[in-house]
Amino acid sequence: MSATAARVLLATCAEVPDGDDDEQAAIDALRADGIDAQPSVWDDPDVDWAATDLVVVRSTWDYTLRREEFLDWARSVPRLANPAAVLAWNTDKTYLRQLADAGLPVVPTSWFQPGDEVDDLAPDVVVKPTISAGAKDTRRHRAGSSARAHAEQLLNAGRAVMVQPYIDAVDTVGETGLVWLGDRFSHAFRKGALLAAGADATADLYALEEIGAREPSRAEMATGERVLDALAELAPAGRADLLYARVDLVPDPSGVPVLLELELTEPSLWFAADPSAVARWVAAVKGWLARS
Ligand SMILES: Nc1ncnc2c1ncn2[C@@H]1O[C@H](COP(=O)(O)OP(=O)(O)O)[C@@H](O)[C@H]1O
Ligand SMILES: [Mg+2]
Structure with missing residues (x-):
């Protein structure tokens, strides 16, 4: 690796210090393009987060019981994607209430x-x-x-x-995840149901997910675009300020796509669902490096 290679850290958590498969794919693709990409644990005190060209939040799933600590860390990182203010807005699902109040279709809550x-x-x-x-x-x-x-x-x-x-269509149609990388739509995936009735909540860091490829419908794409467009008014940053965004949709009882989750913090991006997606990931990271 040359001395001038851009240095990018992908932030993960202590339970998965090398990241998951998704993150490995992301790291391998960046390295193949000459970028010095490494996974780093977000609460590891020995990491110098400032000595990088970019820190990308990826698999930091253990923050939910210490969100303030996580957000303090995010605010301390000079070049972070997505930006700390976006993470502060997005790590509490009450953002769904704002989106619903603005007229966007959201699962009734x-x-x-x-x-x-x-x-x-x-x-x-x-x-x-x-x-x-x-x-x-x-x-x-x-x-x-x-x-x-x-x-x-x-x-x-x-x-x-x-x-x-409970949205019954999750059991049949499944959830549709729409992924934007940089300012461009990249790919979609299908996620199977996660919650068996009456079962205990997962005891692990995250519940195992069943993922497949998905061709999004026009209605799903239109809803995803509307959600991202709404950020300019509602969120601390608009869609052009995001390195990644994932819009998770489920069909309501009449089949209309409604928002279950807008993931701007640590979405799995499921590169395996579309073999061409990882190239768009590299392009998005390089675009971010070029402008900062
Ligand atoms: N209202 C719902 N109807 C059906 N399934 C749901 C509902 N809410 C959550 N789930 C299931 O639980 C999973 C996790 O919920 P979600 O709201 O996406 O939060 P997170 O992914 O942040 O834990 C979803 O992927 C889905 O399988
Ligand atoms: Mg989810």
Whole structure:
């Protein structure tokens, strides 16, 4: 590697210090293009985050119970993608409420703060903390009583909670993930259902996901574009300031795509779902390096 090679760190967590398969593909492709790319653990005190041309947040999935520490770290990194202000906005799923209030199609959601009373919840709902990743502490409940008990347990632990109807089409059609790299749409993938009714939340860092290729529909693409366009008004940065974005959609009961999650923090990008995607990743990183 020449002395002038750009140095890029991909931030991961201690549980997966080399990143996952996705990150390995991302690192290999950058290295093949002459970029000095390395995985680094975000809370490792020995890493010099300033001595890099770019730090890319990738598999930092262990921040959910210490989000402030994670955001302090993000603010301390001079050249970070996505930017720290975007991470602060995106690591709490209450951003979905802002998007819904702005008229975007979002899975219907009830919101609870610690101290709120939880009345009886409907049967067949999903209960999750608003600060969550990898389906951790997220469960589907057939009975309203167990949903309420789960919500109260999270609220008593000081965590804000969101409750959604279980979207049945997740079991058949699946979730559609739309990935933008730089300012360009890159590829889509299908994700199978993760929440078996009544099952415990995953005890691991993240729930295992079943991924396949997907040709997005026109309606899905249009919704994804609308969500990203809305960021200019609602988020601390517009879509042109993002290195990566993932829009996760599910069909509502009438088949209309609605937003389940907008991942601007640490989305798996599922390069394996489209063999040409990794080249667009390298181009996006090089574009970012050229402008900063
Ligand atoms: N309302 C819902 N209906 C059906 N499945 C859901 C619902 N909410 C979450 N899930 C399932 O749980 C997974 C994780 O939830 P998600 O909202 O994407 O949060 P995160 O990926 O940050 O943990 C989803 O990929 C999906 O399989
Ligand atoms: Mg998700």
